[in-house]
Amino acid sequence: MSLILQNIAKHITLSPEEQRHFLSKTEVHHFKVKSILLHSGQICTHSYFVNSGTLRSFNINDNIVEHVLNFACEGYWIGDMYSLISQKPGNLFIEVLEDAEVVLLSKENQELLYTEIPKLERFFRILTENSLVANQERLMDNLSLSAEERFEKFCKKYPTLIQKVPQKQIASYIGVTPEFFSKMKSRLLRK
Amino acid sequence: MSLILQNIAKHITLSPEEQRHFLSKTEVHHFKVKSILLHSGQICTHSYFVNSGTLRSFNINDNIVEHVLNFACEGYWIGDMYSLISQKPGNLFIEVLEDAEVVLLSKENQELLYTEIPKLERFFRILTENSLVANQERLMDNLSLSAEERFEKFCKKYPTLIQKVPQKQIASYIGVTPEFFSKMKSRLLRK
């Protein structure tokens, strides 16, 4: 069974018929490292599910500084939720960090599926709830933990990512500069 | 029409029948200032909708420092999403900041309603999506804006709250100490 159907099966049960129908509404694409799936200022038209490889979403503020919102590796969904639901231009980029196979689900098909297979509304509700919980925890961590503690949590949560993505992007995710991250890392190693 | 039905009507349409049924699954309670609706360590059993008054959710870390996750005034929902969906003990408190009339919706009734009135699944999906977007923006703001800029955004987003809640709690929400907040405020006034 495909990864995306396994992902869905964690929360709801689809009949073989429904599974086939769901897949028929998606497209699989292959992207090379450094491909940009979504540019800041564009309207986000799809949700992305990662079959293999790694993506990230990030924004760039006035000072030309990047901030990583999310990483997505195998089995994760990614997109620009703000732009996707408002259908207004967003301020996120979505970029490929490692050659990736990605399942694309367009907003129209997603909405269509909600009415054709109402259970999918439940699935995406649960998915969104889980994202919200993760986000709230990250927000509270940013308010109350030191950079070192945030890094430790990151390592536990995404052990595989550390070898895969440039460390300056991990620095950005936990909210410090690459220079400080480097200093902190060598401090930790000396222990 | 009650505030909570108006809130629902922003996203889905319920028949009078369905409206009555929905309300029959909720309870209205009145709470005095300083009441605690949920303690850290408890399992969250309800979603709360504020008819009037003001609530906040916050956690307390090891150092006995409070961090405000959310404020909820008239027309807002609040709860401990982590605890509510996992049914495990959470680490949030929910406290009344101004005498409040609150609509309580138990988790069981919420799930029941999902099956009885599937449209409600859509409603709560949309609600959660909007929370997620707001949270992501706040997270990015914390990573990229100064305390002053975060305060300005807060003032625009919650203009009524500034008079209503102690300023040390606004400080906590934007992620600074009360002392620094006070300094910053007088700096802004001098301009």
Next chain:
DNA sequence: TATTTTTCTTAATCTAGGTTAAGTGCTAGC
């Protein structure tokens, strides 16, 4: 009204993390 508690302010001092800058080491194209 007096008293207690809480919130807010101010100021001195401190520090986690930022900035700037220079140098080292990869690795991807050519």
Next chain:
DNA sequence: GCTAGCACTTAACCTAGATTAAGAAAAATA
């Protein structure tokens, strides 16, 4: 196999915001 461009490191110096402490103002309670 060279070279350009990233990614990473190190170090000196800087700053936004934290900490500590003490007092003033406001609000709750008696």
